[in-house]
Amino acid sequence: MPEKILITGGSGLIGTRLSEMLIDQGYEVAHLSRNSSKFSKYKTFRWDIKEGYIDDNAITYADYIIHLAGAGVADEKWTEERKREILKSRVDSANLLYACLQKTEHHVKGLISASAIGIYGDTGDHLVSEESILGDDFLAEVCKAWEASAWQVKNAGLRTVILRLGIVLSDKGGALPQLARPIKMMAGAPLGTGNQYMSWIHIDDACRLFIRAVEDYQFEGVYNAVAPHPVTNKEFTKELAEVMHKPLVLPKVPEFALNLVLGQKSEVILASQRVSANKVIQTGFTFEYNYLDEALDSFYDKELK
Ligand SMILES: NC(=O)c1ccc[n+]([C@@H]2O[C@H](COP(=O)([O-])OP(=O)(O)OC[C@H]3O[C@@H](n4cnc5c(N)ncnc54)[C@H](OP(=O)(O)O)[C@@H]3O)[C@@H](O)[C@H]2O)c1
Incomplete structure (x- = not known):
């Protein structure tokens, strides 16, 4: 019997690719979504986080749950209302999963939850590991609350990554x-x-890491999901322009202009996070895309110039 993976937010960027890769590897996949679309390729169970509703069949279906759901961090301006949505869509959803796991007879063996390196805040040039001090800006606080809500599942006895x-x-x-x-x-x-x-991390490596976390029982706890060689924004921009065969003609976009246009959301692009991949590498995981040029080539060397 193929193992069954339930993905929250499975309709998003990562969920879509992860679903394809899981199917290719012989898993069965279902999504837990706010909308049960008839047109989805996957069996889709519905939940309503604000109403505290989950289709119970979702939990009885799953051998593993991968929790990706969350309102897009960079999609809209950070009004107070949007910030609440960014937080609650992640935390209330994990709380709901936990409550449902507590009250339903199920055979779920583990939860793999997304979080983000935004948890470290702005770390400048300092290389941070999973043991480093956590930040205290908005995204760091969101990630801390998100991880704490996912972590309840571990306290309930399920392997949690x-x-x-x-x-x-x-x-x-x-x-x-x-x-x-x-x-x-x-x-x-x-x-x-x-x-x-x-x-950064190439989407295929990120998805391979989720699959590895499902399959490999040594995975437990927190891991940075980043490629081994982070770069500065300057290096990233230069490399990207090179693979796109475009010149970089303008000087830098000044910080005040970004603040003016984006407001507090400019944190997303101005914060420096130099994050270590060592813990994941020590598990034996190998990246297909170690260096940025290899990753960018995989997208832009083809047709997108
Ligand atoms: N992509 C990145 O670079 C990146 C980096 C760090 C962390 N992450 C985290 O990884 C997770 C997946 O990333 P992604 O890029 O695949 O995200 P995405 O494309 O924005 O997809 C997220 C999914 O979450 C669900 N969702 C959206 N708004 C929601 C809300 N208000 N309440 C509940 N569910 C909501 C949607 O699924 P339904 O419409 O089916 O409900 C959506 O398809 C996210 O939590 C994200 O923060 C991503």
């Missing part, structure tokens, strides 16, 4: 197309000082 994702690189969405757009329009430039570190 938390993957602190770096910037997930994909040509289908997320940060990369947004960073590429100005370069494509001949208006690419480093952001702020350009010295802030960007700890």
Whole structure:
């Protein structure tokens, strides 16, 4: 019998690719979603986080749960209401999963939850590991609350893995197309000082890591999900322009301009996070994309120039 994986937020960027990769490897996949679309390729159970509702069949279906759901951090301006949504969509959803696991007879063997390297705050040039001090800005507080809510499942006796994702690189969405757009329009430039570190991971490596966390029982606790070689924003912008065969003509985009346009959300692109992949490497996991040029080539060497 193939193992059954229930993915919350499975319709998103990571969930879509992860679902394909799981199916290719012989798993059965279902999504737990706010909308049960008839057109989804996957069996879809519905939940309503605000109403505290989950279709109980979702929990009885699953051998493993992968928790990805959350309101997009970079999608909208950070009003107080949006910030509440960013927090509650992650924390209330994990609380709901936990409550449902407590009250339902089930055969779930583990929970793998996403988190983000934003938990470290702005760490400058300092290389941070899973043991490092955590930050205290908005995203760090969100991640701390998100991890604490996921961690309840561990306290209830299920194997729990938390993957602190770096910037997930994909040509289908997320940060990369947004960073590429100005370069494509001949208006690419480093952001702020350009010295802030960007700890990235290729989407296929991120998904392989989720699958590994399901399969390998030594995985337990918190892991950074980043490639081994983070780069500065300046290096990232230069590398991206190179693979797109575009010149970088503009000077840096000053920090005050980013603050003006983005408000507090500018934290997302101005905070420096130089994050270590050592703990994951020590498990024996090997990255297909260790260096940024290899990762970018996989997207842009083809047609997207
Ligand atoms: N992509 C990255 O670079 C990155 C980096 C660090 C961390 N992460 C984290 O990894 C997770 C998955 O990332 P992703 O890029 O795949 O995200 P995504 O494309 O934005 O997808 C997230 C999914 O969450 C669900 N969702 C959206 N708004 C929601 C809300 N208000 N309440 C409940 N569910 C909501 C949606 O699924 P339904 O519509 O089916 O409900 C959506 O498809 C996210 O939690 C994200 O914060 C991502």
